Amino acid sequence: MSLQHAILGFLDLEPSTGYTLDQRFAGSVGSFWTATRSQIYRELHAAERAGRVRVEVVPQDGRPARKVYHLTEAGRAALADWLAEPVGPAQLRDPFLLKLVFSASAPPEVTDGLLAHLQAELEASRAEYAARLERPEIFTLARSEREALLWRLSIENGLAWCEAQLAWAARARAALAEEPPEGGCA
Amino acid sequence: MSLQHAILGFLDLEPSTGYTLDQRFAGSVGSFWTATRSQIYRELHAAERAGRVRVEVVPQDGRPARKVYHLTEAGRAALADWLAEPVGPAQLRDPFLLKLVFSASAPPEVTDGLLAHLQAELEASRAEYAARLERPEIFTLARSEREALLWRLSIENGLAWCEAQLAWAARARAALAEEPPEGGCA
């Protein structure tokens, strides 16, 4: 269960409420890990039951009390354990490739449309990654140069992925354009 | 639900049993989509209830009857619809990057170990992709040159991904090696 550990990771940087964690997920790690509120609240409760976090309730008037979660020693240990254990190979689940290989059953325009759509999307996310690298406020939580570097590298990873995919898509379209006759031509 | 559509895609290539589909998933699309038997049998039953496939029961002695599934017209239509609708952006869920960014909490060796481990795994899967491209028997189901090309492109996609990741990992390790002092040095 990576999500609970990611939460512990964020709480190690700064004690936070569920709401704030939601924003962190949408912001900083959003490109490679997402989480919804229900999930976050559920995991926070579970982590609390497991003794990995401690709640500090800060009453407010007119809105629900802020529940600020802090890492406990057990939580810190759980985080360290998770970091030490090796990650399995990231098996990616790519509905695009699935569609691509089966698109031979459909007219050629379908395949090309799929690729064109992919290119447009990749261009957009490439721009997003690039913009994110320019905005240094992303790294404000970083407690050291090294930590900031790691965050930057994670964004660069996404950027590299986009660029590789774009290069592949261009090659794919070119290769498909060269082979249209489908058995018979002029 | 991509899985049911992937099954329809395979059945369009060739009527098959659940068992055979399982092998197809493990083999040809295994690098970008996985499925377990329980899932496949369940989806086949669902597709049958939805009228998208038709079963032909072939009794055997000494072992369970083969249930050969065929696409119906409705199934073919469902496949075509799925192919025509655009795919959303592939949001990848990468536990490696998650661990990487939080590994600043741990000693530097942890981060480097993570990266080294990733490199080893990527090298292995790169070799696997490359080997798969060499083996033309992967494409035996292909009904045309174009179809074979699509399968080849799907493998090349994985290969490109591996190579981009490897390049990134090398850059990452170099960048991290240049920044060890953590605030104070000689």
Next chain:
DNA sequence: AGCGACATGTAAGCGGTTACATGATTCT
């Protein structure tokens, strides 16, 4: 005697998504 291929499934559980529910404050 044991393993792998063939061939079917069920049951329990987990992680994730979507929809629902509540309600004040501040900005446009």
Next chain:
DNA sequence: AGAATCATGTAACCGCTTACATGTCGCT
């Protein structure tokens, strides 16, 4: 007047994984 922000959650559902259950045939 309406939308966004802050702040908490519950319930239902869906897709996927893991473990369990059964049984023959052929190879080593």
